[in-house]
Amino acid sequence: MLMKDAVLPGTPDYVIEAYETLADRAKTRSFGLIEDDVIVLDTETTGLSLQDNKLIEISAARMHGREVVERFDTFVHPGCPIPAEITRLTSITDADVAIAPSAEEAVAALEEFVGGCPVIAHNATFDRSFIESVKGGVRVSDIWIDSLALSRIALPRLASHKLSFMADLFGCDAVSHRADADVEALCGVWRILLTALADLPAGLLSHLADMHPDVSWSYRPIFSYLAAENPGAAFSLVAERQRVVHADLSPECVDADDVPNIEMPSREEIEAEFLPGGKVASMYEGFEARAEQVEMAQEVRDAFALRGHRVIEAGTGVGKSIAYLLPAAEAAKRNHITVGIATKSNNLADQLMFHELPRLAAQYNGDLSFTALKGYDHYPCLRKLERLSRSSSEIKTDKDPADTLTAIAVIYAFACQSPDGDLDGLGIRWRSVNRADLTTASRECARRLCPFFPDGCLVHGARRRAARADIVVTNHSLLFRNVAADGKILPPIRHWIVDEAHSVEREARRQWAQTVSADESRTVFEHLGGERMGALGQLTHQLAGSDAATLYMGLTAKAVMSTRRASLAMVNLFDAVRDLSRTQRGGSYDMVNLWIGPDLRESAGWDEFLAPANTALSALDEAAKNLASLVEAVAADKPDLVVEAADGARRLKEMKETLALIVEGTDERYVFSLRVNRRLKAGGEALSAELLDIGEALAERWLPEMQSVVFTSATISIAGNFSHFTKSVGLNRLPSGLTKTVHLDSSYNFDENMTVVVAGDVPDPRSRDAYLDTMEKLLVDVHLAMGGSALTLFTNRRDMEDLYARVEPKLAAEGLELVCQQRNSSPRYLRDHFIAEKSSSLFALKAFWEGFDASGDTLRCVVIPKLPFASPTDPLAQERDLREERAWAQYALPDAVLEVKQAAGRLIRTSSDVGVLVLADSRLVTKGYGKKFLQSLPTSGYQKIESNQVGRYLELWRRARSK
Numbered sequence: 001m002l003m004k005d006a007v008l009p010g011t012p013d014y015v016i017e018a019y020e021t022l023a024d025r026a027k028t029r030s031f032g033l034i035e036d037d038v039i040v041l042d043t044e045t046t047g048l049s050l051q052d053n054k055l056i057e058i059s060a061a062r063m064h065g066r067e068v069v070e071r072f073d074t075f076v077h078p079g080c081p082i083p084a085e086i087t088r089l090t091s092i093t094d095a096d097v098a099i100a101p102s103a104e105e106a107v108a109a110l111e112e113f114v115g116g117c118p119v120i121a122h123n124a125t126f127d128r129s130f131i132e133s134v135k136g137g138v139r140v141s142d143i144w145i146d147s148l149a150l151s152r153i154a155l156p157r158l159a160s161h162k163l164s165f166m167a168d169l170f171g172c173d174a175v176s177h178r179a180d181a182d183v184e185a186l187c188g189v190w191r192i193l194l195t196a197l198a199d200l201p202a203g204l205l206s207h208l209a210d211m212h213p214d215v216s217w218s219y220r221p222i223f224s225y226l227a228a229e230n231p232g233a234a235f236s237l238v239a240e241r242q243r244v245v246h247a248d249l250s251p252e253c254v255d256a257d258d259v260p261n262i263e264m265p266s267r268e269e270i271e272a273e274f275l276p277g278g279k280v281a282s283m284y285e286g287f288e289a290r291a292e293q294v295e296m297a298q299e300v301r302d303a304f305a306l307r308g309h310r311v312i313e314a315g316t317g318v319g320k321s322i323a324y325l326l327p328a329a330e331a332a333k334r335n336h337i338t339v340g341i342a343t344k345s346n347n348l349a350d351q352l353m354f355h356e357l358p359r360l361a362a363q364y365n366g367d368l369s370f371t372a373l374k375g376y377d378h379y380p381c382l383r384k385l386e387r388l389s390r391s392s393s394e395i396k397t398d399k400d401p402a403d404t405l406t407a408i409a410v411i412y413a414f415a416c417q418s419p420d421g422d423l424d425g426l427g428i429r430w431r432s433v434n435r436a437d438l439t440t441a442s443r444e445c446a447r448r449l450c451p452f453f454p455d456g457c458l459v460h461g462a463r464r465r466a467a468r469a470d471i472v473v474t475n476h477s478l479l480f481r482n483v484a485a486d487g488k489i490l491p492p493i494r495h496w497i498v499d500e501a502h503s504v505e506r507e508a509r510r511q512w513a514q515t516v517s518a519d520e521s522r523t524v525f526e527h528l529g530g531e532r533m534g535a536l537g538q539l540t541h542q543l544a545g546s547d548a549a550t551l552y553m554g555l556t557a558k559a560v561m562s563t564r565r566a567s568l569a570m571v572n573l574f575d576a577v578r579d580l581s582r583t584q585r586g587g588s589y590d591m592v593n594l595w596i597g598p599d600l601r602e603s604a605g606w607d608e609f610l611a612p613a614n615t616a617l618s619a620l621d622e623a624a625k626n627l628a629s630l631v632e633a634v635a636a637d638k639p640d641l642v643v644e645a646a647d648g649a650r651r652l653k654e655m656k657e658t659l660a661l662i663v664e665g666t667d668e669r670y671v672f673s674l675r676v677n678r679r680l681k682a683g684g685e686a687l688s689a690e691l692l693d694i695g696e697a698l699a700e701r702w703l704p705e706m707q708s709v710v711f712t713s714a715t716i717s718i719a720g721n722f723s724h725f726t727k728s729v730g731l732n733r734l735p736s737g738l739t740k741t742v743h744l745d746s747s748y749n750f751d752e753n754m755t756v757v758v759a760g761d762v763p764d765p766r767s768r769d770a771y772l773d774t775m776e777k778l779l780v781d782v783h784l785a786m787g788g789s790a791l792t793l794f795t796n797r798r799d800m801e802d803l804y805a806r807v808e809p810k811l812a813a814e815g816l817e818l819v820c821q822q823r824n825s826s827p828r829y830l831r832d833h834f835i836a837e838k839s840s841s842l843f844a845l846k847a848f849w850e851g852f853d854a855s856g857d858t859l860r861c862v863v864i865p866k867l868p869f870a871s872p873t874d875p876l877a878q879e880r881d882l883r884e885e886r887a888w889a890q891y892a893l894p895d896a897v898l899e900v901k902q903a904a905g906r907l908i909r910t911s912s913d914v915g916v917l918v919l920a921d922s923r924l925v926t927k928g929y930g931k932k933f934l935q936s937l938p939t940s941g942y943q944k945i946e947s948n949q950v951g952r953y954l955e956l957w958r959r960a961r962s963k
Helices: 013-020 022-026 084-090 103-114 124-132 147-154 163-169 179-198 204-210 220-227 237-246 267-272 279-283 291-306 320-335 346-363 382-390 401-417 458-467 476-484 501-512 518-528 534-543 549-582 604-635 639-664 694-701 723-728 768-786 797-813 827-836 875-883 887-904 930-936 947-962
Strands: 036-045 055-064 067-075 119-121 144-146 309-314 339-343 370-372 471-475 495-498 514-517 591-595 670-677 686-691 708-713 739-744 754-759 790-793 818-820 841-844 861-864 915-919 943-945
Touching: 013 022, 022 179, 036 084, 036 124, 036 179, 055 084, 055 103, 055 124, 055 179, 067 103, 067 179, 119 124, 119 179, 124 144, 124 147, 144 147, 147 163, 147 179, 147 401, 163 179, 179 220, 204 220, 204 401, 237 382, 237 401, 267 291, 267 320, 279 320, 279 346, 291 309, 291 320, 291 708, 291 739, 309 320, 320 339, 320 346, 320 471, 320 495, 320 708, 339 346, 339 476, 346 370, 346 471, 382 401, 471 476, 476 495, 476 501, 501 686, 501 694, 501 708, 501 723, 514 518, 514 639, 518 534, 518 549, 518 639, 534 549, 534 604, 534 639, 549 591, 549 604, 549 639, 549 670, 591 875, 604 639, 639 686, 670 875, 694 723, 754 947, 768 790, 768 797, 768 861, 768 915, 768 947, 797 818, 797 841, 818 827, 827 841, 861 887, 875 887, 887 930, 915 947, 943 947
Parallel strands: 036 119, 119 144, 309 708, 309 739, 339 471, 339 495, 370 471, 495 708, 754 915, 754 943, 790 841, 790 861, 818 841, 861 915
Antiparallel strands: 036 055, 055 067, 514 686, 591 670, 670 686
């Protein structure tokens, strides 16, 4: 394998050249004490889980310099049969271990061999855990060095840090899933890693070795020894960032506004790419062109060529990803412009980045560049990295602080060799490392006061990377944050594909919301601190010996005092928010989400709230001004000292402006609300201002700057009508003729594969006892008839928990597992468990209404007990009711229809899937609007059945399907 193919895209040439010579240089390098008497070790086990598996082989080698001077190899009797898949992987059989020593005997022999020397293992946590789980295993060694983590520091630009990958790349012995062979490979790789570590910038190793000396860290002696080769060498991350950024000289794409006419292939040429011999047909074995997929690609092509907009509803199975990627790639390559793809879910973004786009790029002989842009917290903040590494304060973690030091070292090495990049592929153990210590939120970013801004910063430098790419994949969140930032986050992309577009309005409203929260307020004031703690305490200490100490101390004292007053005022403010919430009815039984409308503003409770609110406004204003004065005075002489204070001043000013907006309540663009968590005695309170009309904002601030936007999803129209969507995103406000709506039927046979059952006699939920009794029997019948594998989607926690308590014991008695989405449970864990346990069933809330894929028999039935209408006490709904006639029919009804369409879409994910959708809301057949729900489903009909007969119907349905 060539080194240029083994590193991450965008790796500077000088880094590739250094990597290419490592193997040769490692043959002659001498590393003295750190390579004398070290033990390289590997194990084989019956499986990956320590709890359920055992050792079956241990291999180790003693290295002295470049030589292996002694070997240790033994099979281990596991006390149980070896699983067949492990035998296939390792070739170790039950016969091999039949007369082998026990684990305790083998580990005792290993202890004698190791003799307390340092142990090197690839993913050492795994091997160490199995060794130390055996009696006496903790005595093997006190020093374990993880060569996997060390390889991420030594070789941060490798595309993979698997031992097999590195052994093959550097010409070491091959890995064969046997402990002895893996040890041989690691013996060779070990010297490569030491050589690569010695290549890191002069002074960096010394800096790493000296940070947080109170933390026991196994890599510290290695860094200290290598640092001694360059005694007294200085290290500047700012200088290293300048070096690596300037090495990236690839040209930026042009702004599409500077291209007079967009060149695109003809519709016939697009169609040809889906036929045998075409790019798309060559991407997939056995590919068959679908008429709907070709039509979609042609519509996207037309949008680009004609500089118009498209709304494309493409049913499940159309293959919309490649339908838009092909014309997007053609537009980018033929015109040297960047095309943007915005998705809602990480699943789709990963599918594009790691599957579809690499395959498509191969059809362009690799000459199609693509990159992903993510939110702030996906990128390391180099200013925070420097602060944390040089700080004497204790590291914040309830796990091993050594993991934080390893994360710091990995990021430093990566930043010294990478023009750009994010944290997601660096292998950092976030369960042990506080992510907030190493990343920044948009509001925290110091921007021009940061020494790395803009080009040296990995967050803002991502814009530079995007400006050089043909295709940029990002998410809805970042797209709308870019609009709010007047285009300062993303490069000038004029052609966008917005996939999963059904959630655009909701995400834009969330991103553009202005909020003052108790949690954010506490974080800001804790960070600022006071005379002795936090940013102000550190600044006071640093300025004490300055020539202008008298002036600085006076300004600092004013800032400290006013910040303290503002902090107390904000505590009082949020106490008043909680008190105000108690004067009103509404909200769920654990959360209050209260509309700040005319009635509330005219109430006695609001009058009482205004006093602490006005006090907080005054205190925030004074603190922000005093901090700004301090920053202005010190920045002229010592700008690096006031970065944190400047950040605090800016955030307090923003807090004051947002609070003023909400308290005044005169800006008619917004709907105002307050939130209180009833489950907490204090904390969690928030005041918010959300834009009422997202479509108007998009039509004014974003769409006029775009040449073409293609909105696509499987769920956009309401009974075939697109007007709800076009209004929600502002397309209806553009000149006529610019927008075209297109519906493409699914490639799947929904009438054949999906059955819709409506239980039309379920009582009104307000008759609670009757409702719960009926739903209990219905749900038990459904689960028993389907044999599990059902997903029930609730609109509120109370119903879900009450019915779970009734239904779960009855299913358990029949041998069926039912899981409920409890508070603080991980949606990912629930999803993975549901998929792994094919007969398991799940009661879930909003997180599972969309974006949840479980194909085949894993999911045979979706139940929706209640139509997902927004609560009539929802602040947005109340504001709309105040301003518009028939607001419910214009907004709440179509939103609920789309949610049901999304939920129904969980059921059929492949052409072979079959399943039943059970709708248990009688309003579907008793209310006129019920037809909109039923007509919007992908099936042409439904079965209306009494609730007590649904189980019997499903038994017959399932029996017929099994024939």
